[in-house]
Amino acid sequence: MLELKGIFKTFFPNTPNEVRALRGVDLRITPGSWVNIIGTNGSGKSTLLNATAGTFPLDQGEIILDGNRITRWPEHRRAKLIGRVFQDPFSGTAPSMTIAENLALAARRGQARGLGFALRTGWRNDLRDRVAAMGLGLEDKIEKPMDTLSGGQRQSITLLMAGLVRPSLLLLDEHTAALDPKSADKIIELTGKFIAENQLTTIMVTHSMQQAANFGDRIIMMHQGSICHDISGLQKSRVRASDLIAKFDEVRRSDQLDESVADMLRSNYV
Amino acid sequence: MEIVKNSSGDLLEMQLSGSFDNESSVHFRESIEESARAGWHRILVDLGNVDYISSAGLGALVAARKNILTLNGQFGVHNPSAFVAKVLMLTKLHDMLIVAPSDFHEFETQATTTLDVSSQRSARVGSVEMEIFSVPSTEPMKCSIFGDAKALQNSSTSKSTSHGVSFGYDSYGLGLGALASQSASGENQYGELVAVSGTVSQSAPTSSQLPDYSIVRGEFTPTAHFLYGAKMEGHFSSLIRFNHSDPEARITVSELVQCCMQEQGIRTAACVILADCAGLLGAQMKHWNIADSGESAFSVPRIRDWLSYCPEHFHQHKLALIVGVATLDHATMPSALQSFLRPLSGNSQQTGHFHAAVFPYRALKKRTIDLQSFVHDLFEESEIQEVLHLLRDVRPTTGETESELQSGACWIEPIDPSRITEVSA
Structure with a gap:
C-alpha cells in the first residue's frame, strides 16, 4: 500500500524560474495494483515518481509505503523498498560490469554490499534461469559486460534487477520511451508478464496512450501538478487510447478558458 | 483515376x-x-x-x-x-x-408529398439568399418559459427546482436541465438540452463523452427537467432555404435569424435550423454548482470545473440541428424571457438564445424537408456527437466571434407576446 498525502513541491521558489511542479497530490494505491500516470509535458508526472523515490525533499505532504513513513528517508534508504526502471537504458546499471555482476548487485539490494560478495555457482545458475525465463536468449551472455547489450536488452535486465528482491513498489519512468517500437512492444509485454507473476504494486509513467489503455488497472491523468482524472475499475477496462487523447484535448480546451473568457461567460452563459 | x-x-x-x-x-x-x-x-x-x-x-x-x-x-x-x-x-x-x-432532361422538381406548400418565392436580405416555402398557418405558436436564468445565477437557495416538461411531436425547446429526473440520477447531472419534434437530447458532462437522447415512441413522450428553458408548441408555417451569395463566405447564426425575421416581418420568433456547419462556438455545462457558489463560480480556475468552453470553432462540415428563440423588441418581453435572451448584435433590443445538437454530415435535399421525419431518421441512423449552448463571444480584446453556417434550412414562426407564459417555481 502506497499513500501520498497532500504532496506539494515547488522548484526554484521565489525566482523567475519558479515551477510549482506538484500542487497538492493525494493518491492511495492498493497492494498489487498497477497505476499508469499520463499527462502533458510539465504536468508533474515524473516529479510525482521522483518524489516517491526520494530524489528530492518535499515542501509539504507525507508518503507512507507499507506502513513506513518514508517522507524523510533518503533516496538510498527508500531503495530497499522501491525498484526503479528509468527511461534511459544506460541508467540504473553498471555498464562495465557483466550482466551476472549487475544482477548479483541487485540481488543484495537493501543489504550491506561489502567487498566480500562474490558470484557463487549456485547463484549463477539461478540467475541464468531467471534470465532464460525472459525468453530473450540473454542467458548465454550473462558473462558479457552490460554495455555490449542493446537498449531493449538492457531495459529487460534492469526490469529483472528491479524485481529480483521483491520490492514493495515498482516505479517505471517511461521505461520504453527511448526504445525502437519493436523493442518497446517487447519490453512492455515483458513488463506485464513480470508484474503479474510477481504481483508487484506498480506506478508507470508513460507517454503512450496505447500502453496506458492496454496495461494496468488504473489511470491517473495529471495536469498542472495535480490529478485531473482517475480512471479505474470498469471504466478502465473499457477505456481506449482515443478516449485518453480526447481527455487531453479537453484539458487543452479548458486551459484556454482565461479571465477574459470567464467574463464573457459570466454575462452570456446563464 | x-x-x-x-x-x-x-x-x-x-x-x-x-x-x-x-x-x-x-x-x-x-x-x-x-x-x-x-x-x-x-x-x-x-x-x-x-x-x-x-x-x-x-x-x-x-x-x-x-x-x-x-x-x-x-x-x-x-x-x-x-x-x-x-x-x-x-x-x-x-x-x-x-x-x-x-x-436526363430538365429535371422536374418534385414537391414532397409531406409538405403542402401553398406558396414559394425567392428573396435576398443582405448577402443571404433565400428560397421561402410557406404553408397556411393554423394555430399561433405558444411559448412557455420555465425557471428564471437570472434568479438561478444569483441563487441564494442551495437547491434549484426543476420543471418536468414533456416534448411531443409538435413541440420544440431549449434550456438547461436533465433528461433523467433529479431523484433518479441522484447527483444533478444537468446539461444543455435541445428538443425538436419529439426528440430531446442532452449534452454529456464532458466533451469526450456522448450526449444522451430520448425520442417519442408509442405511448412514450420524453420529458426534460428544466432548471430553466423555453418550450414552443405549434407548427412552423415558413421554411426558408438559405445560403450565402458568396459560396466561400459564411453566415453567422445571429445574422441568419435576423435576416429571416426581417424577410418575414416577424418581431419575436421561434426557429429550428438544419445547417451544414462552417464552425460552431458554444459552451457545455459539466455539472451544476452555481447555486452553491454564486458569482464566484465564474472565476478562473473554478469555472473550468463546471463549464466547458473553448474560443475555437468546432464541428466544421457537420450537420447542426439548432433550436432558438429571438426577438427584436427585447424591452417589451416578459421578464423571464428577457433573462433567457442574450444580445444578437450591438443593438441591445435584438436578442436570442440558441442551442445546437451536432451530427455527422448529411446532405439536405433541395427545396422542402419534412422536419419531423428528417430529425427522427437522424437520431435513428446517425450518431449525435455534441449538444452546445451557442454563444456570441464578444470580448474587447478579441472582437466578435460566433457560430457560422454554410447553408441549410430554417423553419421560423412568429410568437405573439400575448401567447408567452411564464412558469416559475
Missing part, C-alpha cells in the same frame, strides 16, 4: 478517366459528397475513358446513385467504354445505372 467536372444549368457532369478501382472509388465518393454539399443534385457520370472498373468502383457508383436519389436528385452514367459496358451487362447493373443523356 482523374475526375473532371463540367456543369450546365443545374446538371453536373463528371468525366472519369483511368482505372476505377478501390483506391479511386474513395476519391470518387469524396467527389460526389463534395458536389452534393455544394448543391449539385443532378449528376451524370461519363465513363468513356474508364478502361477498367472493379467491384469497388461499381459499389461506389451504386452508393452515389442511392445517396443522390435520397436527396430527390438524379444520377446516372453514360458512354461506358467497351470493358465497363461488358462489366455492367454481366453484373446486371446496366439498367440501373446507364441513362441516355437525352433522357
